[in-house]
Amino acid sequence: MPQLLIELFSEEIPARMQLGAARDFERLFDAKLKASGLSYETIKSYVGPRRLALHIEGLPLEQAAVSEEVKGPREGAPPQALEGFLRKTGLTIDKLVIENGIYIARIEKAARKTTEVLGAILEDVILNFPWPKSMRSGTSTFRWVRPLKRIIFLFNGKVIPFELEGITASNITEGHRFLGSKKPIKVSDFDSYKNGLLENFVILDHYERQNVILSKAREACTKAGLTLMDDQGLLEEVAGLSEWPTPLLGNMDPKFLTLPPEVIKTSMKTHQKYFAVKDNKTGNMAANFVVVSNMAAADGGEEIKRGNAKVLSARLSDGVFFWSEDNRAGNFDAWLEKLKGVTFHAKLGTLYERVQRLKLIAEDIAPLMRADVTASGEAARLAKADLASYMVGEFPELQGVMGGYYSVAAGHRPEISEAVRDHYKPQGPSDTVPAHVVAATVALADKIDTLVGFFAIDEKPTGSKDPYALRRAALGVLRILREHCVRASLSDLVEAWYKSTLTYANADRAVHVDTENWRGSAGPRWAQGTTDTYENYLRDFKQGLLESQIWVVPNTRDYDLDILFEHVTNKQDIKDAVLTFRPFEVVKAEFLEFFADRLKVQLRDEGVRFDLIDAVFALKDDDVIRMIERIRALESIIDTPEGQDVLALYKRVANILNAEAKKGELPSGHARIMSGAPEVETDLIARMSGVGATVRQHIEGEAYLEALKALSTLRGAVDAFLDGVLVNAEDASVRQNRLALLQDIRGLVESVADLSKVTQ
Amino acid sequence: MTAKSAEPLSFQDLILTLHAYWSKQGCAILQPYDVEVGAGTLHPATVLRALGKKPWKAAYVQPSRRPVDGRYGENPNRLQHYYQYQVILKPNPDNLQELYLGSLKAIGLDPDLHDIRFVEDDWENPTVGAWGLGWEVWCDGMEVTQYTYFQGVGGIEVDVVSGELTYGLERLAMYVQNVDNVYDLKFNNAGTTYGDVFKEQERQFSAFNFEASDVDTLKRQFEDMERNVTRILNTENSLGYKLVLPAYDHVLKASHLFNLMDARGAIAVAERQSYIGRIRDLCKACALEWAAQEEARNDAAPIPSL
Known part of the structure; x- marks a missing residue:
């Protein structure tokens, strides 16, 4: 079956856009083929610094005839709408059919040669390609990521005639800019394309380049008794920066090893795109780096290594300067002063004001966290200071880490330095929660300030938009509360923020x-x-x-x-007013709802049944730990005979009450033992008073599993009662009393969880 | 390091070689603009000529003044006054990358021995409302050139795209000559070093920028320049249209005065944006006016009068 090969050859495509572009190329082409009724066997896209390619196998030589249905306006729509539809479809009104009151056009497309269809598709895909950023070149209005130079458009071994923006499609490409033969490479199919490139020092497949980089880099390190420090993001980037990746192990001046390893690693990665390397003997960072060059130089890369080492030296010299300047005594106060001039958010004020809020919040919540109030307040005050340091100015991703180092150097107590370092944690699902309670307190204060602050100025996440990463912050709050077993109502946390606004x-x-x-x-x-x-x-x-x-x-x-x-x-x-914050009650309500959703997401990810989560959320409790305890209790009992007993008795009671509620308001008050009542009734009332006391006691002690077990003992008495008496008795007072009894039972169960939400 | 046969180029020969190379490509070889600027792009030959439809090719050396980068002649890499080599080709030719690589070869960087790469870097100069797409060109991990396809200037999209190359001359020379300290560069082949020429200048200007400039004077001069831009643009004259080029000079001067105030730490963080905004607005006004005048000249229509 015929094969299609496309290559769009351009000047260097930004590395960060390459894999996305390959996916888009494949996706868009696939969608257009399907819409044109062209099927195929396989499709695969390729991307590298200078080319975007597509290889499709098994296309037919001719497109099948297609019949397409297009929906038009409703019957009785304004005449303009109908006219527009006729114009669009090119039909006359007698050719339209009406189905369910809607005009439908059936458009028959005759079979066309695949080559004709492909040309239209390629043009459409190129002209509408979703580059994150694109440009014009010279006098042309055509947009591409960088100037587009050449197009291969080969179907079944022949070039499909195609012209776009002065570029005529051909069967010619070129290899590596410096290592290749510098002669045009003629290709006849995908294999000759791939091999022709390989002979000219271009590895077509991004992932193949990744593998080459990893294996060669590891090999070079192993030989020298070193270990490569893996970095997937960096690997992806450097695979997008070279057509013929050639990892080289370079040496750096060991004097730079006095810098914190995070600084060396970040400087290497951010500025130079080098991998850091570890010494196998010491386990520490080695005075080496791996640069992935795009050249196989005649001298084995000696010049390239030397040049790169020199640049790294200059970069790390800057690092040494920042490090020594930042480590001077008194910097923390000077930095805090500087934060007065840095806006955090126009509607929330400066970073300095944020620091002040953080301190008040941390002091407020420290007792809940069982943390020292003074230490928490001091750590919160110092936590953001490093944002004004040279090093964090240069490498924003080292925020916190640098503060931690500088705090140690400034002689602050270890738990304070640890809190300064760790208070951004957890930064994602794979990150850990701060270990020390003071650090956890500041981390919680940090997230509360971000969350409530943005809620207070009505900047909540909507749909897929969450520019301030509030969802991540909320998950962080939940994890800190859970992992440190903190008993706090979420409302209290919101309140702590509102009280901190006094700092303004x-x-x-x-x-x-x-x-x-x-x-x-x-x-x-x-x-x-x-x-x-x-x-x-x-x-x-x-x-x-x-x-x-x-x-x-x-x-x-x-x-x-x-x-x-x-x-x-x-x-x-x-x-x-320069700043305005929405009222506490409004924000609190929104905040609790937002958190309920976040907690659901977290628990669902842990595999908890939705209906059990809902059963506990219905209680409107806002103590996270308590909610989870209830859910866990429910989860462990629900499928056991005891759990089924509670569920059965609850459902039976609730069904009767729901039916009776439709007839009129249910009575208030509790059941009492009436004279002449049947034994099943007096027995149930007596049991309820005993079980009720037990259940309440367990709830008080947060022993929800025990509470549910106690409830399960009511099953027999409830069944006997409902089998033995008619709730809807003729005597109104008897009926009232029985309904009150059932309500007591339902209320007691619902004080543990709302089982009406449980579906199985 | 460099082409094996030849002695590495001196600093001045590097410039002369680039002049000869770009002259051959049809560029007008201009001299530096005689107003202090923070970047070679701000020379009217680039930023203003990038507007309008008229083709234009030029190359020149431009001293760049960055007062805050002064290090009293002590830092081997940082200077408050250094040179950029600027090339602008409008419209950008199809083979600009090849032309550029040719210029590296001409100055002795052998692409077969080195690792030359085009790494994404989208250039932007908010002060003049200019932006473009392109790369920083790396030679063995060192950025030697900023390569940009201009997409907008003065906040408006350009009619015709220009290709702009900015070579960091000192850095490139340090690479070609394989020296670690800028002051050790051979300025010529007769024994003069870069330090002989510029070290004392770096010392005195660093001290001036950080210690001796008078903030009140700078502030007053800034305001004078700022006020004058509008005044010049609105002053009737015998030409009958706006004197946009002199007005633009005043914007450049205001911009440099701002940089001097900044070096003295006289700009509070909160004021910073407002200053930059003021310069940008003036610059944008000049760019728009120049674009309108260019269009009129191009169409042989009357230039918009005052």
Whole structure:
């Protein structure tokens, strides 16, 4: 069966775009072939620095005749719509059929030669190619990622006549820019294409290049008693930067090994795209690097190694300069001062203000985390300082890591330095949670500040858009709470953020609230040092922060106590507000809902049944650990006979109650033993009082499994009762009492989980 | 290191070789613009000529002034005054990459011994609202040239794409001559080094940039320049249309004054964006005006009057 080969030869395609482009090329072509009724056996795309290629096997020589149905406007639609549809389809009205009130056009396409169809497809794919960034060249308006030079368009051994933007398709390509023969390479099919390239020092397949790089780099390292430090992202990038990848093991000056390994590795990777190398004997970083060149030089690459080593030296010399400057005493204070001039987000203020919030939040939540309050506050205060350091300025990805080093050098206590280093953790599902409680406290404060802050300014994730990575932060919060077994209600965490907004009351600004109970501002008097009364006022003022929208206003007037006592809202102040935060109650509700979704995602990933999650979420509890305990209890019992007993008795009771509820409101109050009641009834009431007390006691102790087991003992008595009496008794008081009894039972079960959500 | 037969080029021979090479490609060989600029692109021969449809080929050396990069002559790689070699070809020819590689060969970089690669780097100069797609060209891991296809200037998309090459001359010379310290470069073949020519200048200007310039004066001059751009553009004159070239000179001067204030640490982080924004707006106004004038000249229509 005929074969199709396409090559789009251009100037160097950015490495980061190559694999995506190969996928798009294949996907788009495949979709167009299918839409044209052309089937094939195999399709595969290839990409390298200068070419994007497609190889399809098993296409027919002729396209089958296609009958296509196109949906048009509804019957009775405005005449313009119908006219437009006729124009589009090229039909007259008598050729249309009407199905379910919609005009349908049946368009018959006669069989065409595959070559004709392919030309149209290729043109369409090229002109609409989804490059992340594309450019024009010279006087042309055609856009491609970089200037497009040549096209191979070969079907069944022959060139398909094709012209685009002054380029005529041919069967000719070229090899490696320097190593190749520098003569045109004529190809007749895919094999001759691939082999012709190989003879001219081009490995066509990206993944083959990756393999060559890895095996040759490892081989060179092993010979020297070294180990290559793998980096998949880097491997992918360098495979996109060379047609004839030639890894070379270079030497660097060992004096640079005094730099932290993270710095060396990041500098190598970011600036130079080198792999770092480990010494097998010491297990530490070696004074070597692996550069993946695109040349097999006559001198075995000696010149190339030497040149690269020189560049690396210059880069690492900068690193040494940054490292020694950053390690000077007193830097932390100077850095914090600098953060005053750096905007975190226009609607949230500066990084310095963020630091202040972090400190207050960390101090607030430290007791929940069983962490030292002073240490947590101090670690939070220092955590972001390294953002102003030289090194993090150069390598943003080293934030935290550098702070940790500098904090040690500055003589801070180990748990504080550890917290500075680890507070960005966990940065993804594969990252760990900070081990020390102080670090975990700062990490939690960091995520709370990000999450609640952006919720407070109404910047929540929508659909696939989550520019501030709030979903990741939420998963981080859940993991910290779970792995450190922290008993905290999520509402308290939101509250900690709202209280921290008092930090905006400083020499330049005042915080203003306006509710039924509170009208007033906290202003500069606070910043100037405080009187006892004012401190009391501020303590109470924090309550106001939870009741109102919060306005941060410029301190143009002397905001102080007087304004509070005047009970005057100055509308002008609110209009002048530089920052505004939505009210606590609103944000809290959204926040809890957001977290419920995140927790569901996390538990689902752990394989927990959806319906069990829903059964516990229905309780509206917001203590994460407690929710999970309940779910785990439910999970472990639900498929056992005891679990089935609870489920059966619950469903039986609930069904009756639901049916009765339709007739009228159910009675309130508890059941009592009525004189003359049958034994099954008095027995159930007696059992309920005993089991009820036990269940409540277990819930109190958060022993949910025990609670469920206790509930299961009611099954026999419930069945006997419902088999033995008619709930809907003629005597109204008897009926009321029986319904009350059933409600007690249902309520008791639902205090553990809402089993109505359980589906099996 | 370099072509084995020949002695490595001195700094001045490097420039002369590039001049000869690009002259042969039809470029007008220009001299440096006589206003301080932070990058060779800002020479009107590039940034303004990139606008409009008229073909244009030029090459020149341009001193770049980066006051904050001064190191008192102590750092082997960093200078507050250095040279860029600029080439602009409008429209970019199809074989620009080959022409460029030819120029490397001409200065003694043998592509068969070295690892020359085109690594994505999309150039952008927010001050003049210019952007383009291209690469940094690496020679054995060192960036030796910025290679750009101009897509926009002054915030507007260009009519015709120019190819722009910016060679870092000192860096390239250090590579060709295989020296580790810029001041050790042979300036010529008669014993003069780069240090002989520039070391004292680096010392004095570093001290001036960081210690001795007067912030109040700089600020006042900046405001004078800024005010004058608008004034010049709006001043009636015997030509009957806007004096965009003199106005652009004043933008360049304002930009350099800003860089000097920056070196003195006189620009608070919060003010920074506002300063850059002010320069960008002025620059954009000039670029737009120049583009309009070019179009009118091209179409032989009257140039838009004041």
